[in-house]
Amino acid sequence: MNLSFDISGISERARLAAGVLAKAATAAKAAAIRAAAGEIRARAHAIVAANATDMAAGAANGLSSAMLDRLMLDAKRVEGIAAALESVAGLPDPVGATIDGWERPNGLRFSRVRVPLGVIGIIFESRPNVTADAGALCLMSGNAAILRGGSEAAHSNRAIHAAMAAGIAASGLPADAVQLVPTTDRAAVGAMLAAHGLIDIIIPRGGKSLVARVQNEARVPVLAHLDGLCHVYVDAAADPAKAAAIAVNAKLRRTGVCGAAETLLIDRAALAMAPAILAALLDAGCELRVSDELRALDPRLKPAVDADWDTEYLDAILTVGVVDGVVGAVRHINRHGSHHTDSIVTEDAGAAETFLQEVDSAIVLHNASTQFADGAEFGFGAEIGISTGRLHARGPVALEGLTTYKYLVRGDGQVRP
Amino acid sequence: MNLSFDISGISERARLAAGVLAKAATAAKAAAIRAAAGEIRARAHAIVAANATDMAAGAANGLSSAMLDRLMLDAKRVEGIAAALESVAGLPDPVGATIDGWERPNGLRFSRVRVPLGVIGIIFESRPNVTADAGALCLMSGNAAILRGGSEAAHSNRAIHAAMAAGIAASGLPADAVQLVPTTDRAAVGAMLAAHGLIDIIIPRGGKSLVARVQNEARVPVLAHLDGLCHVYVDAAADPAKAAAIAVNAKLRRTGVCGAAETLLIDRAALAMAPAILAALLDAGCELRVSDELRALDPRLKPAVDADWDTEYLDAILTVGVVDGVVGAVRHINRHGSHHTDSIVTEDAGAAETFLQEVDSAIVLHNASTQFADGAEFGFGAEIGISTGRLHARGPVALEGLTTYKYLVRGDGQVRP
Numbered sequence: 102m103n104l105s106f107d108i109s110g111i112s113e114r115a116r117l118a119a120g121v122l123a124k125a126a127t128a129a130k131a132a133a134i135r136a137a138a139g140e141i142r143a144r145a146h147a148i149v150a151a152n153a154t155d156m157a158a159g160a161a162n163g164l165s166s167a168m169l170d171r172l173m174l175d176a177k178r179v180e181g182i183a184a185a186l187e188s189v190a191g192l193p194d195p196v197g198a199t200i201d202g203w204e205r206p207n208g209l210r211f212s213r214v215r216v217p218l219g220v221i222g223i224i225f226e227s228r229p230n231v232t233a234d235a236g237a238l239c240l241m242s243g244n245a246a247i248l249r250g251g252s253e254a255a256h257s258n259r260a261i262h263a264a265m266a267a268g269i270a271a272s273g274l275p276a277d278a279v280q281l282v283p284t285t286d287r288a289a290v291g292a293m294l295a296a297h298g299l300i301d302i303i304i305p306r307g308g309k310s311l312v313a314r315v316q317n318e319a320r321v322p323v324l325a326h327l328d329g330l331c332h333v334y335v336d337a338a339a340d341p342a343k344a345a346a347i348a349v350n351a352k353l354r355r356t357g358v359c360g361a362a363e364t365l366l367i368d369r370a371a372l373a374m375a376p377a378i379l380a381a382l383l384d385a386g387c388e389l390r391v392s393d394e395l396r397a398l399d400p401r402l403k404p405a406v407d408a409d410w411d412t413e414y415l416d417a418i419l420t421v422g423v424v425d426g427v428v429g430a431v432r433h434i435n436r437h438g439s440h441h442t443d444s445i446v447t448e449d450a451g452a453a454e455t456f457l458q459e460v461d462s463a464i465v466l467h468n469a470s471t472q473f474a475d476g477a478e479f480g481f482g483a484e485i486g487i488s489t490g491r492l493h494a495r496g497p498v499a500l501e502g503l504t505t506y507k508y509l510v511r512g513d514g515q516v517r518p
Numbered sequence: 519m520n521l522s523f524d525i526s527g528i529s530e531r532a533r534l535a536a537g538v539l540a541k542a543a544t545a546a547k548a549a550a551i552r553a554a555a556g557e558i559r560a561r562a563h564a565i566v567a568a569n570a571t572d573m574a575a576g577a578a579n580g581l582s583s584a585m586l587d588r589l590m591l592d593a594k595r596v597e598g599i600a601a602a603l604e605s606v607a608g609l610p611d612p613v614g615a616t617i618d619g620w621e622r623p624n625g626l627r628f629s630r631v632r633v634p635l636g637v638i639g640i641i642f643e644s645r646p647n648v649t650a651d652a653g654a655l656c657l658m659s660g661n662a663a664i665l666r667g668g669s670e671a672a673h674s675n676r677a678i679h680a681a682m683a684a685g686i687a688a689s690g691l692p693a694d695a696v697q698l699v700p701t702t703d704r705a706a707v708g709a710m711l712a713a714h715g716l717i718d719i720i721i722p723r724g725g726k727s728l729v730a731r732v733q734n735e736a737r738v739p740v741l742a743h744l745d746g747l748c749h750v751y752v753d754a755a756a757d758p759a760k761a762a763a764i765a766v767n768a769k770l771r772r773t774g775v776c777g778a779a780e781t782l783l784i785d786r787a788a789l790a791m792a793p794a795i796l797a798a799l800l801d802a803g804c805e806l807r808v809s810d811e812l813r814a815l816d817p818r819l820k821p822a823v824d825a826d827w828d829t830e831y832l833d834a835i836l837t838v839g840v841v842d843g844v845v846g847a848v849r850h851i852n853r854h855g856s857h858h859t860d861s862i863v864t865e866d867a868g869a870a871e872t873f874l875q876e877v878d879s880a881i882v883l884h885n886a887s888t889q890f891a892d893g894a895e896f897g898f899g900a901e902i903g904i905s906t907g908r909l910h911a912r913g914p915v916a917l918e919g920l921t922t923y924k925y926l927v928r929g930d931g932q933v934r935p
Contacts, residue, residue, distance in 0.1 A: 120852070120878075123878070124875070124876065125910055201670065205895070205897055209886055209890065211896060211897070218908055218909070219878075219908060293843070297733075301908050316714075317737075320734075322907070322909050340931065343931035346931065346933050350749035350933035351933075354933070354934055363597075374666055385535075422643075435537070445561050457926045457928075459540075461537075461540070461924075462924065463924055463925060464925045465773050465924060465925070465927070466926075466927040466928075467926075467927070467928045468624055468929045468930050468931050468932070469927055469928075469929030469931070469932040469933075470685055470933045473626065473927060475934075478934065479925070480620060480628070490739070491635055491718050491911040491922045492718075492719060492739050492909065492922065493909040495923055495924060495925075496924070504782075505908045505909065505912055507878075507879065507881070507882060507912060507913070508880060508881045508896070508912075509874045509882055509883075510881060510882070510883040510890060511870075511883075511885070511886075512883065512884060512885040512886030514757065514759075514763065514886070515885070515886040515887065515890070516763050516764060516767035516768075516886075516887045516889075517767060517771055517887050517889040517895065
C-alpha cells in the first residue's frame with residue numbers, strides 16, 4: 102500500500118461528510134460556500150504567493166505560454182474565484198425536490214425525490230480555479246468531493262483548498278466535504294479510477310489524453326466530456342445574413358472551446374449564398390478546407406482531405422462541404438459528428454424540425470450559434486462540464502446533473518399478495 | 519477475428535435500426551410489438567418443440583430442477599409471453615416528451631426532450647421469455663436491442679426471436695430492431711462488453727456470477743441489478759399487527775426475489791413486540807438467526823454470526839437484531855444494506871420521515887412490505903430490472919429508464935457575444 106495516498110481513508114471520510122451534506126439545508130450549504138469564498142478573499146496574498154511557486158516551476162519546466170496563462174493567478178483572478186463561489190451559493194438547490202408522485206389502487210403513495218449522488222471524484226489539470234468551482238458545485242448539490250489536481254498547480258490548489266476547507270469548517274459543515282488528494286503522484290489517479298463502491302462517479306476535466314486514460318481505466322462510472330466536433334448547416338431556406346453571422350461566430354468567437362464549429366455544411370440548393378459566407382470567414386482570418394465543388398469560389402480556399410471531416414481543430418480552421426438538403430446534413434452529422442452540438446440555419450420551419458429531431462446530439466440548435474453550448478448560456482448558472490455520454494446527464498451538467506433520485510413509498514400496512 | 523460473431527456487423531445493423539426506431543410513431547412501435555406477439559402465438563408449437571430440445575439437453579447436463587423450471591416453456595407460458603408483449607405495447611411511450619422548457623433573455627427558447635438511448639445490449643441466462651420481454655421494452659422505448667441468451671436456452675431463444683423478428687418486419691419496422699447474437703460462445707459476451715461506442719448500455723439479467731463478470735469487464739456503461747440485502751425495521755411506535763404481517767410477507771412471500779427482506783431490526787424500545795413477531799416468522803417456517811439479547815425468547819432461535827448481517831440468503835432464513843431507535847436503524851442499514859429496498863414499520867410520522875429521508879436506498883418504504891420492489895407494483899407496467907447503481911436510473915427500470923434526453927434550442931439568428 103502506498104502510504105502517501107490512502108484512497109480508502111479519504112473516501113471513508115468523504116462518505117461520512119456526504120451523509121451530513123445529504124441532510125444539510127440549502128441555507129447551510131450556501132453559507133458554507135460563502136464562507137469558503139470569504140476565506141479565499143482573506144487569503145488572496147497567500148494564494149497568489151503559492152501560485153508564484155507553481156508559475157516559477159512551470160516556466161523552468163518549459164510549460165507553454167498557454168498553459169502558464171491557464172495556471173496563473175493574480176489578485177483579480179482570485180477575486181473571480183471567490184465571486185464564482187458566491188454565484189454557486191445563490192443557485193437553486195435541486196436536492197429534496199419531488200420529481201414525481203402518484204398513488205396506486207392498493208393505497209401505496211409513491212414519490213420520486215432528488216438526492217445527491219454521494220462521493221464525486223474530480224480529476225483535473227492546470228486551472229487551479231477548478232479546485233474551488235468543482236468543490237462548490239459538489240457541495241451545493243449535497244455531494245462530497247475528492248479533488249485531484251495536476252502537479253503543475255500543486256501549490257495553488259493546496260492554498261485554495263485550505264481556504265475552502267477552513268471556510269466550510271467554520272460554517273459548521275464538515276471540512277471533509279471537499280478534500281484535495283495530498284499527492285500529485287499519477288498512481289493517485291489510478292487508485293481513484295479503481296475505487297468502485299468508494300467513489301460514485303469520476304468527472305475528468307482536462308485534455309484528451311487525461312479523458313482517454315480515465316475512459317480506459319475507470320472501474321467507477323465516468324461523466325466524460327469528449328470531443329466537440331460541431332457543425333453548422335446552411336439550408337436552402339437560410340437567411341443569408343444570419344448564415345454568415347452564425348458561421349463566423351460559431352467558428353471564431355473562441356476557437357478553443359468544445360462548442361466551436363469545426364465543419365460548415367451548405368445545402369446544394371443554397372450554393373448561391375456560399376461566396377458571401379466563405380468570404381466573411383476568410384476575411385475574419387479563418388482557414389477554409391473545402392470540398393471540390395467549392396474550390397473555384399475563392400483563391401484562398403484549400404482542398405479538404407478525408408480526415409478533415411472528422412477533425413476537431415480547436416483552431417481558426419473550418420472544413421466546408423456541400424450536402425443534399427436537411428436529410429443529407431443529418432446523415433453527415435450523425436456519421437461524422439461527436440453528438441455534442443450542431444446547428445441549422447433556415448427560415449423553413451419544417452426543415453428546422455427535421456434537423457432538431459433527427460440530429461443525434463446533446464444540443465441541437467436552430468438559427469443560433471453552436472457557441473451557446475455552455476451551462477451559463479443555458480441559464481444553469483454554472484457547469485461542471487458538458488457530457489457527451491448518453492447516460493445519466495447529457496449536454497451541460499450543473500447541479501441537477503450531480504443528483505440522482507430515490508423512491509419513497511408510504512403505506513399503512515400493505516403486504517404484497 | 520471470430521467469424522462466428524461479428525460484433526461490428528451486428529451493432530452497425532442495430533444502429534441503423536435505432537435510427538428508424540427513434541423516429542417511429544408510438545402506434546408503429548406498438549403495432550410491431552403486437553405483430554411479434556401474434557407470431558409468437560402462431561408459432562407456439564414450434565417454440566415449445568425447440569424448448570423440448572433445450573430441456574432434454576438441460577436434463578442430460580444435470581441442470582437443477584429450479585433451473586429446468588425457469589427454462590421450461592409450455593403452451594400456457596408461451597401465451598403468457600405473447601400477453602406480456604401486448605401489455606408492453608399498451609404502455610405510454612416516453613419518447614418525444616418535453617421534460618422542461620424555458621426561454622432566456624436573449625430570446626433563445628430551450629427545451630429538453632426524451633430520446634431513446636440507442637443500442638442496448640442485454641445479456642441474460644436461462645429464462646427464454648427475456649428474449650421477448652427485453653426486446654419489446656427496448657423497441658417500445660425506441661431502442662435497438664442486441665440480445666445474448668445463455669446456451670442452455672439456445673433453441674428456445676432462437677425460436678422466440680425468429681417469431682419476434684418476423685412480426686416486427688411484417689409490421690414495417692426493421693427486423694434488426696431486435697437481434698439475437700447467433701452464438702452462445704462466452705467470447706460473444708466479452709465482445710459485447712468491449713463494444714464501447716457500438717453498444718450504448720449493457721443490461722445483465724442473471725445470477726451474481728454473470729453480473730460480476732459484466733461489472734468487471736465492461737467498457738460499455740452497465741445498468742446493473744446487484745444484491746438486494748433488504749431490511750425491515752420495527753420502530754417503538756409500530757403497530758404490532760402490521761409489524762408481524764410486514765415482516766412475514768417481506769421475508770416469506772417469495773424468498774428468491776431481490777426485494778425479499780434479509781434482516782429484521784427491532785427497536786430496543788419495541789422489544790415487547792419481539793416475541794409475537796418472531797413466533798409468527800418461526801411458525802411460518804423461517805429460520806431466525808438472532809443477536810444475543812433475543813436468544814432467550816424462543817428455543818427455536820439460532821445465534822447470528824457477524825457474516826449474517828451482510829448475507830443475502832434468498833431463502834427462508836432471516837437475521838434479527840436490536841437497534842437503538844430510528845437513528846440506529848438508519849446507521850445499520852446504510853452500513854450493511856445494498857441500497858436496494860428498506861422499510862420502517864411505525865405509527866410515528868416523524869420517525870417515518872427520518873427513515874425515508876436518511877436511508878440511502880433506491881426504494882424506502884413506510885408501513886409496507888419490501889416485496890413491493892417491482893416495476894409492476896410501482897405502476898410501470900413492466901421492468902427490465904432494478905438498478906442498484908446510483909447513475910442514470912435507480913430502482914425499478916421500465917421504459918423511461920431506457921431513454922435519455924437532448925436539448926433543442928430555437929433562435930432567430932442569435933450569436934454569442
